[in-house]
Amino acid sequence: MNRVAEYLIDRSRAQGAEEVEVFLSRGTEFTVRAFQAEVESLVAATSRGFGLRTLREHRVGFAYTSESDPPALDALVDEALRNGRYNHPDEANVLPERLPVPELEGLVSPHFESADPQRKIQFALDLERRAIAIDPRVRRVSDAVYSDGSGHVEIYNSRGLEAQFDRTIAYGVVDVIAEQDSEMQSGFAFTHGRDIQSLDLDAAAKEAVENAAGLLGARPVPTASVPVVLHPHAAAMILGLLGGSFSAEAVLKRRSLLAGKVGQAVAAEMVTITDDARLPDGLASRPFDGEGVASQRNELIRSGVLQGYLHNTYTARRTKGQSTGSAVRSYKSVPEVGVSNLVLTPGSISREALLGQVANGLHVSQLHGLNTVNPVSGDFSLGLTGHWIENGQLTRPVRELTVAGNLIEVLKKVVAVASDIRFIFAGGFCGSPTLLIEELPVGGT
Numbered sequence: 464m465n466r467v468a469e470y471l472i473d474r475s476r477a478q479g480a481e482e483v484e485v486f487l488s489r490g491t492e493f494t495v496r497a498f499q500a501e502v503e504s505l506v507a508a509t510s511r512g513f514g515l516r517t518l519r520e521h522r523v524g525f526a527y528t529s530e531s532d533p534p535a536l537d538a539l540v541d542e543a544l545r546n547g548r549y550n551h552p553d554e555a556n557v558l559p560e561r562l563p564v565p566e567l568e569g570l571v572s573p574h575f576e577s578a579d580p581q582r583k584i585q586f587a588l589d590l591e592r593r594a595i596a597i598d599p600r601v602r603r604v605s606d607a608v609y610s611d612g613s614g615h616v617e618i619y620n621s622r623g624l625e626a627q628f629d630r631t632i633a634y635g636v637v638d639v640i641a642e643q644d645s646e647m648q649s650g651f652a653f654t655h656g657r658d659i660q661s662l663d664l665d666a667a668a669k670e671a672v673e674n675a676a677g678l679l680g681a682r683p684v685p686t687a688s689v690p691v692v693l694h695p696h697a698a699a700m701i702l703g704l705l706g707g708s709f710s711a712e713a714v715l716k717r718r719s720l721l722a723g724k725v726g727q728a729v730a731a732e733m734v735t736i737t738d739d740a741r742l743p744d745g746l747a748s749r750p751f752d753g754e755g756v757a758s759q760r761n762e763l764i765r766s767g768v769l770q771g772y773l774h775n776t777y778t779a780r781r782t783k784g785q786s787t788g789s790a791v792r793s794y795k796s797v798p799e800v801g802v803s804n805l806v807l808t809p810g811s812i813s814r815e816a817l818l819g820q821v822a823n824g825l826h827v828s829q830l831h832g833l834n835t836v837n838p839v840s841g842d843f844s845l846g847l848t849g850h851w852i853e854n855g856q857l858t859r860p861v862r863e864l865t866v867a868g869n870l871i872e873v874l875k876k877v878v879a880v881a882s883d884i885r886f887i888f889a890g891g892f893c894g895s896p897t898l899l900i901e902e903l904p905v906g907g908t
Contacts, residue, residue, distance in 0.1 A: 480621075488615065718838065804892045
């Protein structure tokens with residue numbers, strides 16, 4: 464056992480704690496942002512800390528520190544126990560049972576540490592330079608970012624749990640501005656992996672430029688109820704809005720639009736949504752959660768029917784259920800419930816075949832106003848940008864469109880799911896393929 468964890472557990476129990484948990488983490492972050500061929504900002508940081516959770520008479524005490532000298536550790540124990548005295552007792556406040564944790568390979572790149580900082584800086588600069596060189600209408604890049612990080616987590620508790628894992632991630636983001644006459648349009652792209660070698664700089668730059676330039680000349684269209692196709696990134700953003708509603712913690716607090724709907728149809732039959740913390744390429748993958756409970760693939764919606772919620776140990780105890788390995792935390796917080804890799808299961812048809820089903824409709828590449836979505840009711844009113852679809856082909860770009868509705872009602876209207884899954888960060892690491900919505904009222908001119 465880690466000597467700091469052993470000391471904290473022993474001292475906490477000597478001071479009256481009945482159960483003790485120690486969460487240790489350390490990590491690195493490197494983020495560089497390029498602007499006008501120069502480094503606009505650069506962050507290179509390391510972090511380390513210890514979170515201590517104590518249980519006495521079902522009262523939770525918690526404190527954290529980044530120091531490891533004996534006086535700091537003694538003060539940490541004292542603070543956690545003192546904080547616990549002021550909390551209300553709750554019989555659901557328990558530590559999880561100690562159970563085996565299967566290994567999960569592929570979370571760490573063997574090449575991560577060998578990447579030179581100058582190479583990372585050059586990646587961001589090249590991302591901006593490449594985007595500007597592709598199309599003369601792209602005269603500036605609003606964002607060109609390279610970021611990576613490594614993390615190490617250890618969890619120990621008084622029930623004999625000893626668990627640890629390492630993880631590396633890397634990603635690039637580029638957002639460009641295309642201009643024509645007095646019009647400007649933006650385009651976004653994202654590339655990700657375990658290290659800088661796994662990122663595709665050229666593909667990201669090309670996609671961002673095509674997305675922006677392809678919207679030049681966009682015009683409003685008359686208000687109509689039409690089939691709507693969601694680009695994978697747009698669909699993943701909507702999926703991310705649902706993430707919080709899968710939390711049993713949100714359900715208990717009456718903050719979930721899915722509360723009370725287990726066993727009910729909340730989406731079309733072809734919609735299956737999972738939270739898979741063991742996804743091989745998932746940037747949020749992990750062998751165990753923030754309490755040391757083994758991670759798993761949780762099927763949340765199967766063939767349109769809500770199967771259940773995500774749980775940590777506390778919410779599972781409150782509802783007489785089982786933890787789904789969904790506790791999330793840092794060393795500065797107690798475990799909460801959260802998503803990992805949230806995935807809308809792809810279908811078997813290609814994106815082209817899906818578009819071929821639409822004679823006259825709208826393809827949405829960008830959503831605006833996501834922060835206005837009501838997370839409890841699911842009601843929304845969003846701005847849309849994209850292209851009109853005619854006979855299965857994207858034609859003229861369109862803008863200044865709006866759509867109002869409800870997230871669950873939109874999911875119930877899905878009539879086709881493509882195979883082209885894409886991932887973005889959207890409240891979790893969210894992945895979705897292209898979706899075809901049967902019909903939505905789209906407001907235009």
